[in-house]
Amino acid sequence: MNRKNHFNRREFLKRGSALIAAGWLPLSLVEVAFGKTQAESFTFAYISDSHLTHIKGNNFVRNWDRGLTRAIAEANLLTPRPDFILYGGDIAQLGTPEEIDHGLDLLGALRGDVHYVMGEHDYYLDLGEHWRKRIGPDHYSFDHKGVHFVVLNSILTHDDWIHKKWDSPMHRMKEMARLDNPQGSPFLVGDPQREWLRKDLEKISKDTPLVVVSHSPLQKIYKGWNFWTDDAEQIQAMLKPFDKVTVLYGHVHQIQYNQIDNISFHSVMATAWPWPYPSTFAQEASYMPKLTVEINRADPFFERDGTGWQFINMHTGDVDVHDALPDNRNRVVAFDEKKGHPVDARYQAEANRIPPMKHF
Numbered sequence: 001m002n003r004k005n006h007f008n009r010r011e012f013l014k015r016g017s018a019l020i021a022a023g024w025l026p027l028s029l030v031e032v033a034f035g036k037t038q039a040e041s042f043t044f045a046y047i048s049d050s051h052l053t054h055i056k057g058n059n060f061v062r063n064w065d066r067g068l069t070r071a072i073a074e075a076n077l078l079t080p081r082p083d084f085i086l087y088g089g090d091i092a093q094l095g096t097p098e099e100i101d102h103g104l105d106l107l108g109a110l111r112g113d114v115h116y117v118m119g120e121h122d123y124y125l126d127l128g129e130h131w132r133k134r135i136g137p138d139h140y141s142f143d144h145k146g147v148h149f150v151v152l153n154s155i156l157t158h159d160d161w162i163h164k165k166w167d168s169p170m171h172r173m174k175e176m177a178r179l180d181n182p183q184g185s186p187f188l189v190g191d192p193q194r195e196w197l198r199k200d201l202e203k204i205s206k207d208t209p210l211v212v213v214s215h216s217p218l219q220k221i222y223k224g225w226n227f228w229t230d231d232a233e234q235i236q237a238m239l240k241p242f243d244k245v246t247v248l249y250g251h252v253h254q255i256q257y258n259q260i261d262n263i264s265f266h267s268v269m270a271t272a273w274p275w276p277y278p279s280t281f282a283q284e285a286s287y288m289p290k291l292t293v294e295i296n297r298a299d300p301f302f303e304r305d306g307t308g309w310q311f312i313n314m315h316t317g318d319v320d321v322h323d324a325l326p327d328n329r330n331r332v333v334a335f336d337e338k339k340g341h342p343v344d345a346r347y348q349a350e351a352n353r354i355p356p357m358k359h360f
């Protein structure tokens with residue numbers, strides 16, 4: 001870490017920005033991969049899960065508007081400027097054009113280019129039609145300063161569920177929005193998109209750092225709440241030949257991190273509300289990543305608690321996450337070279353942890 005970057009990071013954290021993930025790349029790996037002589041570093045911001053909810057006319061649920069508005073304001077204050085912003089999905093609560101348009105109006109205040117991810121709350125009313133019309137394709141890739149970014153739509157599902165005889169498209173939307181719903185259906189990336197991904201990755205050299213962005217986790221955590229992507233293992237197998245892979249996802253509204261082989265997984269927090277951990281709430285078997293140390297749950301009298309922002313240091317393809325939680329102790333999850341996986345640097349010692357709530 002050079003002094004300039006260190007200063008920038010401190011400066012960044014001092015500003016107390018909302019829901020931001022940022023990174024810099026020191027460039028030894030990039031130099032090797034591309035023979036570049038000049039080191040390039042960059043940051044990016046990450047905002048996710050705003051769930052803007054339309055009431056009537058021009059009225060929207062104010063708390064959710066506030067979470068997104070704060071994230072945008074803080075992103076605009078970042079120094080240095082992030083190269084781009086990722087929006088991680090679930091702009092809308094029930095996928096209506098009013099909600100998506102309102103979200104894009106607010107996000108229009110962001111300084112910089114935004115890359116969008118499709119969330120299930122944006123999709124299941126009209127199967128993503130309005131979102132795609134306003135925003136563009138729901139899966140794509142781009143290269144930035146030696147890093148290959150892939151954005152996937154991971155919230156698709158089986159055709160027979162999508163085209164069931166629903167009372168209305170809103171009925172379908174609400175069934176998919178519910179937790180613990182036996183009428184729901186598991187998320188999928190699906191065959192056509194996996195084939196697209198295979199072709200996309202074919203042209204990328206295996207030592208190029210890869211960042212894969214999805215809405216649902218590309219790992220299986222808890223099926224009842226769709227913290228789950230049914231073809232996750234198939235995607236992981238496609239990412240396995242690469243030296244360094246990072247998967248970033250929203251949807252779970254909580255801190256999770258994991259390491260599966262060469263892949264580091266990190267969730268980003270929501271601007272709307274925090275979900276409890278399935279392992280503490282559902283009283284059923286879940287596959288919460290072993291490495292995740294659960295945070296204490298939100299204070300109901302503080303509307304932004306349990307939401308927060310992330311600072312991500314992309315160091316030679318590994319990712320260190322600094323989670324800033326307004327009313328919980330901040331966390332640092334750093335890649336430990338010796339252990340070969342991310343480690344919760346501050347809370348790793350049992351005695352130092354705030355015990356999470358066991359029921360709600």
Ligand SMILES: [Fe+2]
Binds near residue numbers: 049089252
């Ligand atoms: Fe969400």
Ligand SMILES: [Fe+2]
Binds near residue numbers: 120250251
């Ligand atoms: Fe979601």
